[in-house]
Amino acid sequence: MAKITFDGIEVEVPDGTTILNAARKIGGSVVPPAMCYYTPLKGSGGKCRACLVRVAAGSAKDPRPMPKLVASCITTVQDGMVVENTTSQQVMDVRKGIVEMLLINHPLDCPVCDQAGECDLQNFAYEHGVSTTRYEEERRTFEKIDIGPYVQLHMTRCILCYRCVYTADQLTDGRVHGVLGRGDASEIGTYIENTISNDFSGNVIDVCPVGALTDKTFRFKQRVWFTKPVNAHRDCGHEKCTGHVTLWYKGKDVLRVTARKDEYGEVKEWICNECRFEKKETSDWTIEGPAHIDRSSVISANHYELPVINPQVIADLPESTVRELERNPPLKLGGPSGNSF
Amino acid sequence: MGRKLLTEHVNVEGIETFAVYRKHGGYRAVEKALKMTPEEVVEEVKKSGLRGRGGAGFPTGLKWSFLAKPEGVPRYLVCNADESEPGTFKDRYLMSKLPHLLIEGMIAGSYALGARTSYIYIRGELLYVLRILEKAIAEAYAAGFLGENIQGSGYSLDLHVHPGGGAYICGEETALLESLEGKRGNPRNKPPFPAVQGLYARPTVVNNVESIAAVVPILNMGGDEYAKIGVGKSTGTKLFSACGHLNKPGIYELELGVPVEEFIYSDEYCGGIWKGRELKAVVAGGSSVPILPKELILKTAAGENRLMTYESLSDGGFVTGTMLGSGGFIAMDETTCIVKNTWNFSRFYHHESCGQCSPCREGTGWLEKVLHRLEHGHGSMHDIDLVVSVAKQIEGNTICPLGEAAAWPVAAAVRHFRDEFEWHVTHPKEATQPGAVYRGNLVMA
Numbered sequence: 001m002a003k004i005t006f007d008g009i010e011v012e013v014p015d016g017t018t019i020l021n022a023a024r025k026i027g028g029s030v031v032p033p034a035m036c037y038y039t040p041l042k043g044s045g046g047k048c049r050a051c052l053v054r055v056a057a058g059s060a061k062d063p064r065p066m067p068k069l070v071a072s073c074i075t076t077v078q079d080g081m082v083v084e085n086t087t088s089q090q091v092m093d094v095r096k097g098i099v100e101m102l103l104i105n106h107p108l109d110c111p112v113c114d115q116a117g118e119c120d121l122q123n124f125a126y127e128h129g130v131s132t133t134r135y136e137e138e139r140r141t142f143e144k145i146d147i148g149p150y151v152q153l154h155m156t157r158c159i160l161c162y163r164c165v166y167t168a169d170q171l172t173d174g175r176v177h178g179v180l181g182r183g184d185a186s187e188i189g190t191y192i193e194n195t196i197s198n199d200f201s202g203n204v205i206d207v208c209p210v211g212a213l214t215d216k217t218f219r220f221k222q223r224v225w226f227t228k229p230v231n232a233h234r235d236c237g238h239e240k241c242t243g244h245v246t247l248w249y250k251g252k253d254v255l256r257v258t259a260r261k262d263e264y265g266e267v268k269e270w271i272c273n274e275c276r277f278e279k280k281e282t283s284d285w286t287i288e289g290p291a292h293i294d295r296s297s298v299i300s301a302n303h304y305e306l307p308v309i310n311p312q313v314i315a316d317l318p319e320s321t322v323r324e325l326e327r328n329p330p331l332k333l334g335g336p337s338g339n340s341f
Numbered sequence: 342m343g344r345k346l347l348t349e350h351v352n353v354e355g356i357e358t359f360a361v362y363r364k365h366g367g368y369r370a371v372e373k374a375l376k377m378t379p380e381e382v383v384e385e386v387k388k389s390g391l392r393g394r395g396g397a398g399f400p401t402g403l404k405w406s407f408l409a410k411p412e413g414v415p416r417y418l419v420c421n422a423d424e425s426e427p428g429t430f431k432d433r434y435l436m437s438k439l440p441h442l443l444i445e446g447m448i449a450g451s452y453a454l455g456a457r458t459s460y461i462y463i464r465g466e467l468l469y470v471l472r473i474l475e476k477a478i479a480e481a482y483a484a485g486f487l488g489e490n491i492q493g494s495g496y497s498l499d500l501h502v503h504p505g506g507g508a509y510i511c512g513e514e515t516a517l518l519e520s521l522e523g524k525r526g527n528p529r530n531k532p533p534f535p536a537v538q539g540l541y542a543r544p545t546v547v548n549n550v551e552s553i554a555a556v557v558p559i560l561n562m563g564g565d566e567y568a569k570i571g572v573g574k575s576t577g578t579k580l581f582s583a584c585g586h587l588n589k590p591g592i593y594e595l596e597l598g599v600p601v602e603e604f605i606y607s608d609e610y611c612g613g614i615w616k617g618r619e620l621k622a623v624v625a626g627g628s629s630v631p632i633l634p635k636e637l638i639l640k641t642a643a644g645e646n647r648l649m650t651y652e653s654l655s656d657g658g659f660v661t662g663t664m665l666g667s668g669g670f671i672a673m674d675e676t677t678c679i680v681k682n683t684w685n686f687s688r689f690y691h692h693e694s695c696g697q698c699s700p701c702r703e704g705t706g707w708l709e710k711v712l713h714r715l716e717h718g719h720g721s722m723h724d725i726d727l728v729v730s731v732a733k734q735i736e737g738n739t740i741c742p743l744g745e746a747a748a749w750p751v752a753a754a755v756r757h758f759r760d761e762f763e764w765h766v767t768h769p770k771e772a773t774q775p776g777a778v779y780r781g782n783l784v785m786a
Contacts, residue, residue: 046530047698049738068737074530097734101703134727137710160696179525179696182508184706186696 002079006030007087019072019083020051024264031264032085033095033124035102035209036161037073039266044166045073048159050098050124054091057082069094092128099129105140105184106210107156115211117224120265121159142187147177148195150202150216150277155187158212164188164204171270172198188212199238202276206259206267217277218256224248227255229291234275234284241272246291247282254280260291343596344570346558346578347551351438357473359480362441368486370560374449375494382453386556388564390576395421395512395549396627396667397742398651401556407536408454409544417545418456419521420447420553422463422470423505423512426627427689428669431580432550434592436463437470439554440477444500446553448486449560451498454546458499462517465507474502509693513741514547515539516695527697528741549667551580572598575650579668586620586674588612601625601647601654602639605672618674622757625654626666628686629746631753632679633663659753678778679761683754684712690747701744704735708751715762718769725762729755 003012006023007030013022021039023031032053037045051073055066060080069091072083085091103125110116142155160179165188168175177190190196196204204213227248236243248256257276259267279285355361362368374382387402408416420443424432436443443461451459463471478500481487489497503521505511511520515529518540539545555577559567568576575597584590587605589612595604605620606613614620623638624630640647642661647653654665673682691709696702711728714720732748739745755762764779765772772779 046740049698049700052738071530094734094738098699098738101699101707101734104703104707135707137707140706159699160702162697181696182510183691183694183696184702186702 002077002081004077004079004081004083006083007085013077015077015079017077019053019055019070019075019077019081022077023072023083023085030086032072033120033127034073034264035120035124035159036163038163038166038207039264040270041163041166041170041207044161044163046071048098048102048161050095050102052091052094052098054084054088055081056084056088095128096130099125100134102159103129103133104135105156106159107139107141109157112220113154113157113211114214114219114224115157115208118265119211120209140184145189145193146195147190148197148201150273151196151205152214152216152219153188154212154214155189157210158188159210160186160188161209163207163209164213167204167207168196168201171200171203174198199272199274200240200270202273203259203267203270205276206261209265215256215277217280218248221255222250226250229293231260231288231291232285233288234279234286236272236275238272238274240270241275242269243271243275244269245271245275245285247285247287252282254282254285343594343599344578345594346562346567346570347435347442347554347580348439348592348594357438357440357477359441359477359484362439363484366561367441368445368484370557371445371448371452371486372492373560374452375492375496379453379455382449382560385564386453386559389555389559389567390564390571390574391552391555391559391567392575392651393549394551394555394579394668396426396629396664398665401548401552404536404548405450405454405546407534408546409537410455411544415458415543416454416456417540417543418447418451418454418459418553419514419518419540419545419547420459420461420550421512421514421517421547422461422467422550423509423517424467424550424667425464425507425509425512425693426629426667426669427686428584428624428671429582429627429667430584431582431592431668433467433470434582435550435554435580436467437473440474441481442554442557443474443550444477444481444487446556447500448481448491448498449556450546450548450553451500452496457497458501460521460540461500461502462511462521463502463504464512465505468504471502471504478502508695509689510695510741510743513743516741517547518545527695528743530740570596572648572650573652575652575665579649579665581649581668581670583611583670583672585670585672586615586618586677587672588615595649597648597650599649601649604649604670611672614672614674616674618676620672621675621677622673622679624669624671624673624750625663627669628671628689629749630664630666631659631662631749632683632757633661633753634757637661637757638663659749660756663753675780676776676778678716679754679758680712680716680765680772683751684709684716686750687712687747690743694743694747698740698744700735701739701747704731704744705747707731708735708747712751715765716772718765718773720762720766722763722766725755725759725766 001012002015009026011026032051035048035050052069053072057063059078147153176194179186180189205215227250230247232247234243245257246260247254259271350356350365383405391401392398487500508526510516511526513528516526520526535545570577578594578596581593604610620635622632622634624632641656651665656662687708691705694701694705711724732752735744736748761779
């Protein structure tokens with residue numbers, strides 16, 4: 001076990017845990033944002049640089065600070081480590097810079113984007129970005145390519161997090177899409193136009209942090225914040241699919257089926273394409289009840305709640321920190337955050 | 342002229358063949374090394390104080406001693422011959438003229454590290470050098486210096502040359518390893534470092550061509566003797582590839598510690614600035630190190646003579662200093678437009694960014710576009726601050742050092758030549774004339 005101090009809050013985690021996951025154990029507003037890291041996908045992370053934090057002391061043995069900011073999603077904790085996230089002005093400034101970098105070539109077509117409302121980039125920019133731009137040049141665009149009947153690829157929106165590449169590698173046999181080109185001309189694509197067709201291809205929609213990969217069967221149907229999420233399951237015959245999903249209702253109609261996600265937008269159980277794209281009748285499903293919405297910005301609009309810091313951690317908080325939190329509670333959107341760690 | 346340890350026999354007819362190379366004392370270092378224990382060889386390199394010749398200047402002996410040595414797991418030595426930094430062309434020269442020197446160094450190095458298979462990763466464009474190396478390797482196999490049981494010592498080594506696709510990023514050690522494994526050349530996140538998990542997730546040492554070649558003279562003359570050459574912690578000799586507006590550009594092997602002024606103006610070396618012009622600025626170690634104006638490259642801020650050593654060139658940090666880098670010495674005369682030069686460098690980094698992490702992917706393109714605007718007379722004063730700010734947002738926040746390599750030259754150019762950038766904003770018409778250059782208040786057409 002390693003004991004670390006994250007933004008002044010002490011937390012104990014098993015050895016080998018990353019700083020980000022240690023922060024998620026604390027929960028609340030101290031958790032660094034993550035645009036490319038995805039817990040269920042091995043090897044993901046380290047690319048978007050959104051989760052950079054300052055390590056003020058490397059470990060109890062070697063308390064020197066680390067010279068550069070480190071990506072918290074891939075850096076493992078050491079006993080006695082002191083990490084600064086929201087308490088470091090440098091980290092906040094760099095994060096502002098990362099938002100800017102991610103947005104300069106982003107089309108900002110949120111008004112017509114199906115991802116709007118549950119978009120990680122939207123949340124990230126809302127929390128850390130500025131409302132003006134310094135970028136006057138033409139934005140990068142790509143030729144549209146068709147990757148099959150279910151998934152819509154919108155390359156101009158992509159932030160190259162590589163999540164969909166890892167998903168295809170780790171969930172399916174024979175990945176047909178990947179990153180082509182280099183630098184700011186890199187794009188997600190299939191080498192010599194190809195259709196992504198396998199039973200689990202729909203999961204790339206769920207892992208995509210932005211609107212680059214969206215559901216063709218849900219395209220332009222409804223803004224997500226007007227739909228009501230309901231947990232449901234069915235007896236899916238597929239060996240790898242458990243059939244546990246979230247249905248998104250508008251009135252009586254099931255507009256969309258997605259996998260269930262935790263408060264950090266990470267899929268809990270992967271689902272097959274049949275469940276996702278073919279079963280859009282209430283009669284196909286056994287309804288469990290309303291799904292809880294965490295974190296996501298506008299779906300549960302106006303439901304402001306205080307950040308929930310893990311009670312076990314609160315017991316260890318210094319009194320001054322508790323007083324400070326009471327006096328100046330950071331606002332957070334969404335419902336009470338369940339601890340998913 | 343100082344001693345030459347690497348290029349002593351470079352002009353001997355047929356030195357690229359095994360027979361001639363052997364006649365001139367070649368492969369003595371291997372014979373000597375095979376009689377020592379691997380630890381003694383590493384110790385010898387440590388004693389020599391040899392610092393990495395690829396750019397970062399990390400002590401080679403120390404790097405070797407960091408190599409993890411778990412039982413029953415293969416280890417690798419990989420030679421980084423992906424030399425693509427603008428202004429640097431020393432490794433190409435060394436490999437095409439003295440292929441056996443590199444091979445000899447690879448054998449001695451692999452023996453010291455306990456590697457049974459070693460690789461030379463060569464830049465894809467250098468196909469003719471690849472052929473030279475392959476021929477030399479075949480000769481070394483035939484002479485019993487490679488393959489099973491080298492010279493009856495019981496030590497076996499296989500050496501392979503692998504050409505890359507010609508990407509600058511593959512000169513970054515972890516991107517090189519990815520590329521060598523047959524994957525896309527994206528740098529890896531560190532840690533784990535290659536010394537623990539490198540090629541095929543095995544302990545690996547990646548060294549520059551010149552570092553590996555320098556092991557040969559170190560073993561021949563002994564580490565202590567080698568350490569006596571040079572100044573302070575900059576020991577031995579180093580190849581410099583001088584280019585730009587010089588009377589005698591080319592490759593020079595220098596004992597570290599030659600004054601910069603002597604290197605530029607002495608007839609023994611570069612012979613001064615061409616056409617009798619004035620020196621304006623120098624990029625001392627390949628395009629990624631900060632540019633320095635004449636006053637600061639010849640003398641440090643404290644007024645001391647600047648020497649061609651790791652310490653002296655970096656004296657003053659990045660405010661008034663630069664870096665020795667890879668030894669790509671680019672001299673610019675008074676007719677050079679710094680804005681155009683900076684734009685050109687950043688165009689290179691924009692083209693060569695791998696696109697994996699966001700600050701570098703987006704930032705290098707942004708820098709290039711704004712500098713293009715400034716150079717072509719469409720910029721504003723605000724743009725000058727903008728490029729500095731964008732460079733700062735890239736620097737230190739990326740996975741690999743390419744981000745820094747793109748940011749440093751821009752930040753340094755604005756730091757030292759801000760008035761020239763401002764002139765491009767205030768006098769767009771004059772600045773866009775062909776060949777127009779800012780010289781104080783004078784405009785030279």
